[in-house]
Amino acid sequence: MPSILITGASRGIGYEFLRQYSSDTQNTVIGLVRNKLATERKVSEDTDLQGRSNIHILQADITDYNALKQAAADTADTTGGSLDYIIANAGLVPKFDLFLPIGELGKQPEELTKTFREAFEINVIGNVHLFNLFLPLVLAGQTKKVITISSGLADNSFTNKWGATPGALYAASKAAMNTVIAKFNAQYKKDGVLFLALCPGPVEVGHYDGATAADLAAVEPMLGIFREYSPGYERPKAPEVSVRMMRDVIEASSLEKGDGGAFKSHYGNQQWV
Numbered sequence: 235m236p237s238i239l240i241t242g243a244s245r246g247i248g249y250e251f252l253r254q255y256s257s258d259t260q261n262t263v264i265g266l267v268r269n270k271l272a273t274e275r276k277v278s279e280d281t282d283l284q285g286r287s288n289i290h291i292l293q294a295d296i297t298d299y300n301a302l303k304q305a306a307a308d309t310a311d312t313t314g315g316s317l318d319y320i321i322a323n324a325g326l327v328p329k330f331d332l333f334l335p336i337g338e339l340g341k342q343p344e345e346l347t348k349t350f351r352e353a354f355e356i357n358v359i360g361n362v363h364l365f366n367l368f369l370p371l372v373l374a375g376q377t378k379k380v381i382t383i384s385s386g387l388a389d390n391s392f393t394n395k396w397g398a399t400p401g402a403l404y405a406a407s408k409a410a411m412n413t414v415i416a417k418f419n420a421q422y423k424k425d426g427v428l429f430l431a432l433c434p435g436p437v438e439v440g441h442y443d444g445a446t447a448a449d450l451a452a453v454e455p456m457l458g459i460f461r462e463y464s465p466g467y468e469r470p471k472a473p474e475v476s477v478r479m480m481r482d483v484i485e486a487s488s489l490e491k492g493d494g495g496a497f498k499s500h501y502g503n504q505q506w507v
């Protein structure tokens with residue numbers, strides 16, 4: 235019975251991971267969220283998910299070490315002490331740097347510092363604690379796959395070649411997380427644990443909801459880059475499509491194939507869009 239922990243399972247890509255993995259009744263799926271009651275209500279009202287007794291919702295803010303520790307203990311109780319997959323999906327996608335280049339962000343130094351700190355606390359430090367706390371369960375599991383949801387924006391060669399300016403603070407936090415994945419791989423590959431950073435590609439979850447005309451004009455050059463980089467690109471994928479593709483990459487990746495510590499896209503390579 236494979237067991238899967240998904241962080242940020244309340245909405246967006248994480249909720250879709252919850253939906254897809256729990257469709258197999260053999261899987262035990264643990265969704266880690268900030269608001270347990272709201273997510274349990276959402277699941278119970280979702281006609282797709284109603285009655286799936288293999289879904290377990292636990293509560294922790296990823297920045298709360300003690301709550302993560304309790305979640306690891308509760309996961310062990312649910313699974314019998316092991317865990318096959320971690321999908322570290324929870325993340326801050328800040329609005330502050332979504333549209334503007336880093337030089338413009340510098341005109342608001344206090345907001346820049348605040349957002350950068352939050353991005354590191356949630357996207358990097360929280361995941362390091364998550365991995366360390368849940369690793370004893372993963373080592374006791376069968377599959378031993380630890381995945382972090384990264385972003386192609388963290389690929390410096392993409393940024394340099396295509397001049398992709400948005401998301402500077404966010405991308406830096408994801409780049410740091412890619413390095414964290416490599417360091418965990420360096421330590422735990424001898425124990426058979428696959429660590430992988432995986433980019434979902436652009437996915438429609440409402441990040442641009444409420445964008446002003448000026449915001450949309452600021453992001454237009456980025457969309458032009460996507461169209462040139464990936465001819466035929468029109469719009470972000472639906473979560474259902476991206477998650478299906480990522481699950482295929484997760485299943486296909488292994489230490490034996492040399493994937494330990496790698497940074498891959500939903501295509502299983504370095505094609506980000």
Ligand SMILES: NC(=O)c1ccc[n+]([C@@H]2O[C@H](COP(=O)([O-])OP(=O)(O)OC[C@H]3O[C@@H](n4cnc5c(N)ncnc54)[C@H](OP(=O)(O)O)[C@@H]3O)[C@@H](O)[C@H]2O)c1
Pocket residue numbers: 241242243244245246247248267268269294295296297322323324325326327356383384385386433434435436437438439441470
């Ligand atoms: N969408 C894309 O195009 C795209 C592209 C590349 C990478 N990604 C990555 O994909 C992952 C999922 O993003 P998404 O697009 O689905 O975004 P989203 O809809 O904004 O979802 C973010 C999730 O992270 C959770 N979260 C945020 N801060 C948290 C914290 N401090 N503690 C615990 N949970 C927290 C949120 O929970 P609440 O509901 O409690 O806020 C939510 O479940 C992120 O890591 C993101 O960087 C997304």
